[in-house]
Amino acid sequence: MAGATPGFAFVEGALDRAEFLRTRGDRLAELWPDARLLRLDADGRALCATGGAPVDERGAAHPALQAEAVLLGMEGGRAWFAAPDPATDPGAPRVDLRTAAASWPVREATAFAQARAVLHWRARHRHCGACGARLRFERAGWLGRCEGCASEHYPRTDPAVIVAVTDGERLLLGRQADWPPRRYSTLAGFVEPGETLEQTVVREVFEESAVRVRRCRYLASQPWPFPSSLMLGFIAEAEPDVPRPSDEELEDARWFTREEVGDALEGRTREQGLLLSPRLSISRWLVEYWHRGGAA
Structure with a gap:
């Protein structure tokens, strides 16, 4: 990973996944009563305390x-599990993952992201895709x-790749039609079968903006459980082409100067001008990396 520890969510404070315990039903049963339990509803929201803080529920309850x-892992000899919330108390307070990422301690937020991803998979894969x-x-879920x-x-x-594209002086950003006004982000797209990550960068940037990438370099990754992506962050050097956004992908794509990006990072464009992705995302970190002088 380039540079200092990243500031985006769902990376720091990860549990020891303790894979060796997944086949130890007897040991898991011993750990369950004192285990920490995260309960998620069908929309992926976690049960929380009034005001949105995490709760420390024990398995014994x-x-x-x-x-x-599902066994999430271990911390200091204590197991963490996630389970679907049967919603026996529909009025109980719940918090979504994006909100928790901005307010919960990093360990709890990272465990919440892990829980959301695996329970989403479980809920939508109840039958075999081969025979039905x-x-x-x-294996503990x-x-x-x-x-x-x-x-x-x-x-x-x-x-999926997510890319800070620069022509050496400017940064290429795009926006989708349903985003808040003036919100722009780095370009991103899913890896296709038989494709390298570098090939995906070149293809996706050209498909979305008609800008030609010359070279790219991997920087960092972020689990993105909305619902099940892994964002692979790159910085890329491109030709100074005039962006022509794809109607199917983006509403707009354009080059932004270092000054424009700096003003947005400092919050000087809240009333008008460029707005960037929130700090929880690797997109924001990639923009900051480029603005500090990072190169492909």
Whole structure:
């Protein structure tokens, strides 16, 4: 990872995933009563305290959830699990992941991101894609085994590149039509089968903006569980082409000067001018990296 520790969300404070425990049903049963439990509803929101703070619920308080719980990992000898919230109390306070990323301690926010991703996969992969039979979840929730053809299914993660594109003096940013007014971000797109990450950078930037990338360099990555992506951050040097945004991808794409980007980073454009992605995202970090003088 280039430079200092990144400031974006869902990276710091990660649990020890303790993969070796996933087949130890006896040990997991011993850990369950004192385990920390994150309960998420069908929309991926976590149960929280009044005001949005995280709650420290113990497994012993929810014995009925043990069979559906997923082991997230260990911290200091204590297990962390995530489980679908049966919503027995519809009025209980809940918080979405983006809000938690900005207000929760980093360990809790990172565990929440992990929980949201794996429970989303579980909720949407209840049957085998090969034969249609029901899946039985094993390995503490991380493996779905088909009850019909015995095929194995694992959580899905979709790799995507996200790129700070520069012509040496300016930064290329784009916006989607449904974003808030004046909000622009770095370009991004999913990796296709049989494609390298570098090829994806070249293809996606050209598809979205008609700008030709000359070279690129990997910098950092961020889990992005909305619902199941892994954002792979690059910086790229490109030709100073006139951006022509794709109607299918972007509403607008344009070059911004270092001064314009600096004003946005310092918050001097809140009333008018460029608005950037929030600090929780790797997109914002890539913009900051370029503005500090990072090069491809």
